[in-house]
Amino acid sequence: MRTSQTLRHLIGPIELLHEQAGPRLLRLTRLGIFALWIVKLLLDPLWRLAEMPREMFHPVGILALLPASALDALLTWNGLAALLVFTLGVLVLALTDKAFPVVAAIAAVLLTAYSCLIRSFGPAVHTDIVLLLAVYALAGFAWADWITLKFGGKKSLSTAWSSYTLVTIVAMLCLSYCLVGLNRTIAGGVHVFTGDTMEAWAIDASLRGYYFNTNIGWHIPEWSAVVFMLRSGLPVITLFEITAPLCLAVPHYRWIFIPVMLSFHLLSLVFMNIFFFDDMLLYLLLVDWSRRFPALRAPLRQASA
Amino acid sequence: MAIPTRASSKLHPAIAGGIIALFAALFIWLLSFSPWKIIPFALAGQAYALIIILLAFRYWPPMIRLVKSMPVPHRVVFGVLVGAMILGHYTLNNRTYFPYVAWEIFPFVNECDPVTCREFIATTESGAKVRLLVEQLFPSIVQIDPLDALDDPKLYPPGTTEHLARALAKAYNEHHAGDPVRRVDLFIMAVKLHPPASESRNRPSCELLKRYDISSGQ
Secondary structure, three states: OHHHHHHHHHHOOOOOOOOOEOHHHHHHHHHHHHHHHHHHHHOOOHHHHHHOOHHHOOOOHHHHHOOHHHHHHHOOHHHHHHHHHHHHHHHHHHOOOOOHHHHHHHHHHHHHHHHHHHHOOOOOOOOOHHHHHHHHHHHHHHHHHHHHHHHHOHHHOOOOHHHHHHHHHHHHHHHHHHHHHHHHHHHHOOHHHHOOHHHHHHHHHHHHOOOOOOOOHHHHHHOHHHHHHHHHHHHHHHHHHHOHHHHHOOHHHHHHHHHHHHHHHHHHHHHHOOOOHHHHHHHHHHOOHHHHOHHHEOOOOOOOO | OOOOOOHHHOOOHHHHHHHHHHHHHHHHHHHHHOOOOOOOHHHHHHHHHHHHHHHHHHOOHHHHHHHHHOOHHHHHHHHHHHHHHHHHHHOOOOOOOOOOOOOOOOOOOOOOOOEEEEEEEEEEOOOOEEEEOHHHHOOOOOOOOOHHHHHOOOOOOOOHHHHHHHHHHHHHHHHOOOOOEEEEEEEEEEEOOOOOOOOOOOOOEEEEEEEEEOOOOO
């Protein structure tokens, strides 16, 4: 009896994240996500890609649908600068509420093109994919709101409508982790966790050096403590990845998940030069703000109250 | 005359569970381990785990409440976004359906020892050595393929490595006009996974593979 009570106390309440979220929280999320994309684009000298050898360009996603002449025009200084400026303009518009469904949908298409473009010179890496999917969610649910209001009137939207977008974004973030963990465990098998695979991956990433180049990771074999941390950390992190969907339901789990995964992402930066800062910022959505701040809660419906 | 009650005809939960487990095991064996091997377990196993997770949410009252409160357009958006992510994962393709990709990070055993990597080291006019990294000189690019992949004729045409070396030198020179790059060397670096206990180095061991004279080029 006492054990079950302790266990229940440890697990804590089981409640859906953002279940009480209101329009203000949704608005803040929209602002945050579009502002993050704006910052990313402002820091990106996209036009420089015109100088890259063209034979390295293998179009990814929707870019593969474009004719060669359109790609030729895009891969010029002018074409790339135009894409960047136009996308930035649309993203700034998305910060306002003016024709949001249309603007957000255009932003989603432009950001998809941008994300495909920057991956077309190499592998289609996973950085900022969830941030792009979050834009899809914002655009998709904005259209769903519009359709519901248009054909069903104001009463057809429930008080929970703001939470749909937030729950979906968190669900996609958690699902991305879960799929990574499941893939590693089931496709990779036990040997991924038992040998020196993690050191090999870390040294490989460290030697290659990306935008962030700490030049530390290749020393790993000389540091037995780091080797131990990597070997023991991989199964732990994989377990957290697989169980990430619990973040939607268990607040206590989120308070363990957030610091563990934040440290994992920071250590990936230090030893492997890999930085998923978009995912780290999306962790802000793992906090149930509306339960803490009444101003961010959905208003109770007058008629049904 | 005793009338059999409905309760007495019910299976004991343990027996029912056992039968279900047996059928599940048979199904898994038939699908992935039988001589026919219709779907490899690497894929099917992920699907089973995912189905369990999705079912847990499917029958969780707060999730049911949320989905039931959604008007039809919202349910469609929710289903399409989550469903497309799962479908994208099972395409096993990272490029064609981007951003609906196969989610794989360190998904297999890496047995390279020593771990090797190619790098471009530039020598400037003043004799300084500079490492040229695509991801730093072209920050839009998150990652390129490893430099040795550029020599794979199935992926890239001949001469791609040299074209890249020249593009990097040009990009570097645009920001360092006072001390431009004169030569780019392609090195291969190697790091042993199990170095001798006393070994400590300032740099990984390097071997020159090729030299590109930049000043005479272009």
